[in-house]
Amino acid sequence: MSASASRAAEPAGEDPSGPTPLLELSRVTVRHGSVAALSRVTAAFAPGSITCVLGENGSGKSTLVAVLSGLTRPEEGSLLLDGRLARFRSPRDARAAGIATVWNDLAVSPLMSVWRNFCLGAEPTAGVWPLRRLDRAAARDTTVRALADVGMSGVDPDQPASTLRPGERQSLAIARALHFGSRALVVDEPTAPRSIAGATQAGQALLSARARGLAVVVVTANPRYAHLVGDRFLLLASGQVAGNLTREDVDADNLTRLMAGDDELSALTDTIRRTHPDR
């Protein structure tokens, strides 16, 4: 998948920055206590494109995810969906609007069964209140099909999620996000280290979501991975936007350098050269 192919797929005559954004952050500020986790961040996420959010630990990446998926409300500024102000009171609202998230802890409850995990927070129900109940057949069925879509077949939906291997937990999280995210997919890269197969699967899910026209936001600390899948790159540093680039602007090495901050990287190089002359 090359960048030029994706550009060609866009309708002609749009404004040069790409199609109308699906999700926009406009001067969003979020504080954790007295520390500003995000400070007047403005960004746009277009449908059918993958935006990689890059930054070091503590640069506000996870807060950005929390805002996009309705977990945190911006203290100042606004979140726009289709150009209209979106007020998500909880991730449930965001999911109802078609924005699904793969959380960096994968959001799997180990003591619950696979199907209960899959539809947690958005369970299919049958009947009317007070007799409204879980539609367990539908939930199991949906779970099995959605898991098969990401290549995980032969799973008993009734087994506890604690019996899943780490890779399978990721599959569950991705399958869930792909199932509930009809318009936007937000992926906070798992903090736990993962296998090549796991990363491959995640990357493939992202590209397939893009092909279906979703706005995809990937939060990662790995610039090489980002350059592999991303169309646009949003660089965060200390809660502020430090750069907003397209794939044409940078190559993977430049991206690495930008992410670390040019000055810091040259300072680091100097120090290492000085202490270890053989490097």
Added chain:
Amino acid sequence: MTAGPLPGFRSAAVHRPPHRLLGRTLARPSTAAWVGLVVVTVFFALVAPALVSAAGLAGVLDRAAPLGIGALAVGLLLVAGHVDLSIGMVAAASALGTGLLVGEAGWGIWPSLAASLAGALLVGLLNGWLVVRTGLPSFLVTLAAHLVLQGASLAVTRAVAGTTVLQGLDEAPGWSSASAVFASTAQWGNGFFHVSTLWWLALTAWAAWVLWRTRFGNGVFAVGGARRPARELGVPVRRTTLTLFCCTAAAGWLVGTLALVRVGSASGGSSLMPSIEFLVAAVIGGCLLTGGYGSAVGTAVGALLYAVAQFGITLADWDPLWFQTFLGVLLVVALLTNGVVRTRLREVPQS
């Protein structure tokens, strides 16, 4: 471009087909309590044959019913990862409140019961609000609530009525209908069965359905077992917790009301013991103190086990003090069993 199955991810399909049934049975929260119930019943049936009679059954059920109602509510709260130590005092205080309104203010029994229920729910709301708002351990918050209620209910009752035992409430308007609802009995053989048993069984069935078959119940498990994922997936964590604290308070009110209407009098309590008993019955019934695991039926079996032991010791003519010892042993065994279950559930993924 499609996300076809990836070669590296072709399923870990082998999910231990042999011993599935055994595994499932062991993973049930109430299994240990069922085994314990059978063992204890057989033991006391041999030691005190009077237990196996209509009168014996009636005695056991009569003890188990209020215990089971409280244990049920505490058990649901345990599944959500919290404890409530104030429920026993809510029972005593709401009975005193009802008694004061009937005896001193001259209200009818139904308005008094409604008022004391509202008061109990308020206590539950306050408990829940403090827990979700401050993140303080529910153990301490509800212990504080217990102390506040204990002092306030006794002091107010003494100041208003001059005594802490309110008697002669059965002349209140509407008493006969209240008595029919909360204190009717049926005779079978030589045993008198109380309507509290029906309350208990109906509530247990309803709670089991809510826990396993509704969206709310799914949320309860998630809130207790994995709070952060629950938040991330949009489960209303705070509302669920608040609702459950209101349920324990309402259950406390029901326990107090069943006792009040049966004897027509109310006396203040000052012990933490009733709350501890509910907790013990729920834990014996398989609810994990750490949350995320437990069952409604389990709490009922736990309460039954508790009642059989208590009544059996009385029938066998042992020193009742042995009951406490027995209870402690039972609790340790239950905790150890729970620990085994938890390890089993957590360890499997490493296989």
